[in-house]
Every structure is written in C-alpha cells, then in structure tokens.
Amino acid sequence: MEWEDDAYVLSARAHGDSGAIVELLTSEHGRWAAHIAGGASRKMKPFLQAGARVVAQYRSRVSEQLGSAVLEPVGEGPSSLFDDPDALAGLSAAATVAGAALPEREAHPGAFYGLEALILALAHPDIWPAVYVRFEAGLLQELGFGLDLSKCAATGSTDDLIYVSPRTGRAVSAGAGEPYKDKLLRLPPFLLGAQAGLRDGDVDSGLILTGHFLEQFVFGPLNRPLPPARVWLVDRLREKNRL
Amino acid sequence: MAASAGPEIERLIALLGKLPGLGPRSARRAALALLKRKDQLLTPLTQAMADAGAKVKACSSCGALDTSEPCSICADHSRDPALLCVVEEVGGLWALERGGAFRGRYHVLGGLLSALDGVGPEALRINELLARAGDGRVREVILALPATVDGQTTAHYLSEHLAGLGVQVTSLARGVPVGGELDWLDDGTIATALRARRPA
Numbered sequence: 001m002e003w004e005d006d007a008y009v010l011s012a013r014a015h016g017d018s019g020a021i022v023e024l025l026t027s028e029h030g031r032w033a034a035h036i037a038g039g040a041s042r043k044m045k046p047f048l049q050a051g052a053r054v055v056a057q058y059r060s061r062v063s064e065q066l067g068s069a070v071l072e073p074v075g076e077g078p079s080s081l082f083d084d085p086d087a088l089a090g091l092s093a094a095a096t097v098a099g100a101a102l103p104e105r106e107a108h109p110g111a112f113y114g115l116e117a118l119i120l121a122l123a124h125p126d127i128w129p130a131v132y133v134r135f136e137a138g139l140l141q142e143l144g145f146g147l148d149l150s151k152c153a154a155t156g157s158t159d160d161l162i163y164v165s166p167r168t169g170r171a172v173s174a175g176a177g178e179p180y181k182d183k184l185l186r187l188p189p190f191l192l193g194a195q196a197g198l199r200d201g202d203v204d205s206g207l208i209l210t211g212h213f214l215e216q217f218v219f220g221p222l223n224r225p226l227p228p229a230r231v232w233l234v235d236r237l238r239e240k241n242r243l
Numbered sequence: 244m245a246a247s248a249g250p251e252i253e254r255l256i257a258l259l260g261k262l263p264g265l266g267p268r269s270a271r272r273a274a275l276a277l278l279k280r281k282d283q284l285l286t287p288l289t290q291a292m293a294d295a296g297a298k299v300k301a302c303s304s305c306g307a308l309d310t311s312e313p314c315s316i317c318a319d320h321s322r323d324p325a326l327l328c329v330v331e332e333v334g335g336l337w338a339l340e341r342g343g344a345f346r347g348r349y350h351v352l353g354g355l356l357s358a359l360d361g362v363g364p365e366a367l368r369i370n371e372l373l374a375r376a377g378d379g380r381v382r383e384v385i386l387a388l389p390a391t392v393d394g395q396t397t398a399h400y401l402s403e404h405l406a407g408l409g410v411q412v413t414s415l416a417r418g419v420p421v422g423g424e425l426d427w428l429d430d431g432t433i434a435t436a437l438r439a440r441r442p443a
Contacts, residue, residue: 011359017264046429049392050359078392079431082417085399088392092358099359229358 001063005029006074007056008115010099012048014040020048022069023099024056027112031102034058034069047071050095051078051119080123086236087122090132093233094118100227101139101218114138129237130190130198133206136214137191145169145217147209149192152176162187169213185209204243207234252278304375306351306368308333316340316348323347325382329372329401331355331394335387347385350375355393356400364400372401377408386414390435 007024010031015021020039024032034056039048047054053074060067081087098115102108114135121131140146146169151158153170154177163177163184164170177184186205189196211234215226225231237243248256252274260270277285301307302314309315316322316336326347330336336349352367376384384405388394402412418436419425425433 016266043429045391046431051392073429073431075430076434077429077431079390079417079435081392082390082395082435085396085403088396088399089358092392092396096358227358228361228363232358232363 001060001067002058003029004055004057006112007032007054007071008095008112008119009048009050009052009054009071010095011050012036012039020044021066022048022071024054024069025098025102025108025112025115026056027109028107029058030106030108030111031099031104032056032058033104034067036069036071044071046079047073047077049078051081051091053077053116053119084122084125086125086240086242087128089229089233089236090122090128091119093227093229094132094135096227096229097136097214098139100224101143101214108142110138110142114142127198129203129242130188130206132233133188133203133210134191136210137206140169140210140213140217143218145213147171147191147213149187161192164209166212166216185212201243203237207237207243301351305349306333306353306371307336307349321346324380326385327372327376327381327383328385328387330387331389331397339387345385347383352388352397355388355391356397357393358396359393367397369401369404373404373408376405376410381410383411383413386412388414390417 005026005028007026010023010025012020012022015035018038018040020036022034022036022039024034026032036044036048038044054071055074056069056071058067058069078091081091094115098111102111118128118131118135121128137147147164148170149161149164151171152161152173153165153168155173155175157173160174161171162174163172163181164187165172166183166185171187172184185208187209188202188205190198190202191206211226211230219226255277256267256270256274259265259273260267265273277288298310299308300312302309302312302317304313304317307314307316311318323346327350328339328345328347329350329352330339331352331354333351336351339345350368350372352369352372354362354367356362356364356367375381386398386401388398398414405412416439418432418439419428
C-alpha cells in the first residue's frame with residue numbers, strides 16, 4: 001500500500017533508539033499512524049511535533065500492518081507559537097482531541113481542513129479561541145454528530161436561534177426555548193455565521209456546547225473523559241478571562 | 244545461538260538487549276565480549292553496577308543522580324547559588340556540565356507537562372522548584388527546556404508560577420546552532436533565529 005498526502009502531525013513518540021511512531025491527520029486518508037525511520041535524529045525532530053505540516057509518503061507491505069512514512073516538512077511548524085502559551089495550549093488541545101476522537105484510517109477531509117484553519121488562526125490571539133470552537137463543531141460534523149443549527153427544532157423558525165438542545169444538538173429559538181432555558185445550551189451567534197461577531201462569553205458558551213456533545217457522543221461511548229489537554233485549555237482561557 | 248547457551252547467558256543477553264542502543268544481536272555480541280573478558284570486563288562491570296545500584300540516589304534538593312546527599316553539585320560552594328538552571332532530566336544536566344559554561348546549580352524536573360500523555364504539574368518536581376526559587380538565595384532561574392511544544396508549554400507554566408517570587412526568569416536562546424549552515428536548517432529554526440536576531 002502506498003500513498004502520498006498532505007498531513008499534520010498530531011503526535012510522535014520515540015520508537016527504539018532511532019525511530020518514531022507518528023500519528024498524522026492527512027487530508028485524504030484521515031488519521032494514520034506510521035513508523036518514521038530516523039525519527040529521533042536532529043534533522044527530523046523539529047517537525048515531529050503536534051501541529052507540524054508535512055507531506056507524507058506512506059508505504060506498507062500489508063495494508064493492515066503499521067507501515068513506514070517519509071515526511072517532508074512544509075513551512076515553519078509549531079515553533080512559531082513557542083512564545084504564546086495560550087496558542088500552544090490550543091494547539092495541544094486540538095491535536096489531542098482530533099487524535100482521540102477520529103477513527104483511524106477513515107477519510108475525514110473536513111477535520112484536516114478544520115485543523116488547518118485553526119493552526120493558521122493560532123497566530124491571531126483575538127480570534128483563534130472562536131476558531132477552536134468551530135474546529136470542534138466541525139469535528140462533530142465529520143463524526144456524524146453535527147449540530148443542526150439551520151432552524152428551530154420546535155417551531156422551524158430561522159430567527160432568534162439562541163439555544164441548542166443538549167439531547168439532540170438542534171437549535172432552539174428564543175421563544176420556544178424560554179420555558180426550558182435552564183436546561184438548554186447557549187448557542188453563540190458566531191456558530192451561525194462568521195459575520196455575527198464575538199461578544200464576551202461567546203467562546204465560553206461555544207466550548208461548553210462542543211464539550212457537551214464531544215462527551216455525550218464521542219468520548220462517553222468510549223468510556224473516556226474529555227482529553228486533559230482540552231480541559232487544561234478551557235481552564236487556562238477561563239483563568240485569563242479570554243472567554 | 245542463545246537458546247543453547249544456558250539460561251544464565253540467555254538472561255544476560257535479554258537484559259543487555261533492554262539497554263538503549265542495544266538490540267538482540269548487539270546484546271549477544273556484548274554478552275560474548277563480557278564473557279570472553281571476565282576479569283577485565285565482566286567482574287568489574289558487575290561490581291560497578293552493584294555499587295551504582297546501592298549508592299546512587301536522586302539528590303533530595305536538585306534531583307540529580309549522585310552517590311552523595313546532597314549531590315556534589317549542590318554541595319559545591321564554588322558554584323553560584325543565585326543561579327538555578329531547570330532541566331527536564333538528568334541527561335540535560337550532564338549535557339550542560341559537559342560544556343562547562345554554567346557554574347550555578349540545577350533543578351531536575353523529572354519530565355515535561357504533556358497534554359497528550361496527561362502529565363500534569365503534580366507529576367513533576369515543580370513544587371520543589373518553587374520552594375527553592377523562593378528561598379531568597381536564588382536571583383535567576385534559567386529554563387533550559389527542550390524547544391518542543393511540551394518543552395515550551397512547561398517553560399511558560401514555570402515562568403508564570405515563578406513570576407511572583409521576585410526572581411528573574413530566563414530561557415535558553417533558540418536559533419542557529421554553532422557550526423550550523425543555513426541551507427541545512429529547518430524552516431522553524433531559521434524563522435526562530437530571525438525573530439531572535441540581535442545587533443551585530
């Protein structure tokens with residue numbers, strides 16, 4: 001089996017003295033693990049880190065077995081974020097959530113492009129937390145648990161959508177949701193359209209929303225909690241009043 | 244073959260094969276070399292390993308490995324107690340000592356914060372570091388941590404927690420290594436070096 005694809009490194013672990021096992025999120029092949037010969041070398045180490053963009057050439061003799069890959073780095077990689085602890089936390093959370101949520105060897109181009117959009121946005125401190133929320137919403141969509149924010153689940157109205165049902169993930173309008181507002185999740189306007197702008201508390205609401213459905217639909221059935229990196233990210237942003 | 248060499252030799256090969264840099268074949272060669280040179284290699288090595296196992300301990304102050312408590316670096320009065328260099332593991336300490344450029348003291352963290360592996364601050368020797376940095380004798384804490392996502396996440400965490408202790412917090416420079424040629428460097432290193440440029 002052989003292919004070449006654009007990819008982001010999600011994680012890398014040392015394997016033996018000189019190799020590494022890398023987990024990639026590719027544009028056409030989904031999440032894929034591969035052995036990297038010489039992965040512990042000084043030449044390879046800089047881009048065997050979460051967030052590094054690479055072109056991967058993958059090869060395996062038997063498709064079911066772990067194959068090997070040759071990686072060609074593209075661009076600067078995560079070192080551009082080294083001076084920004086919040087962005088590093090965002091990158092770690094995104095890579096960890098994608099690595100834990102996406103099934104292996106299943107094409108999810110939306111997840112790849114969502115991660116790409118987030119990584120490009122990480123250089124812009126004012127907007128990336130909202131882009132992170134959109135990344136998680138996109139991940140849910142890729143996994144078949146997308147939020148239906150097109151109209152109110154109760155009335156069919158497309159106006160005043162300010163809640164989401166925690167059970168179905170469908171939008172609920174202000175009027176229809178009023179009696180149940182304590183049980184409904186708040187829908188931040190930026191998830192309805194990029195033009196909506198960001199207000200205080202919107203990112204927090206977005207993270208609560210996507211976190212709820214990631215827990216309910218993705219990690220809950222696997223009997224796993226949300227990854228610690230994601231919890232740390234929310235704690236960090238909350239602590240810094242960036243939500 | 245090892246299978247016909249007896250259980251003692253097999254066990255020796257298996258244990259040697261667990262060492263970094265040694266696979267099953269090289270472990271077999273190493274075992275053979277040890278057994279061929281019993282008096283010169285095997286017996287002294289056995290003794291050295293027994294001594295190391297019995298006497299080497301992690302220093303309660305800095306976390307370095309040594310046979311004395313406190314370790315020879317912490318006990319060395321010629322070293323500057325106002326300078327504290329934080330390293331990930333003992334290997335980093337040895338690397339800095341090899342260079343001989345640093346004459347302060349060390350603090351071995353015992354790992355890095357890792358989002359992927361769920362390694363949090365409580366798993367590292369961070370409270371010990373904060374206690375040392377806040378004891379009034381330390382003037383500067385140098386964060387000599389890897390230029391990786393986990394390394395820099397840990398460095399930021401430490402600098403945030405050291406900020407209130409009245410010590411200067413610095414970190415190692417990142418950029419072009421000595422002897423490095425630009426056309427062999429990765430894009431990240433070049434970009435980092437450009438950002439960290441200084442007047443010539």
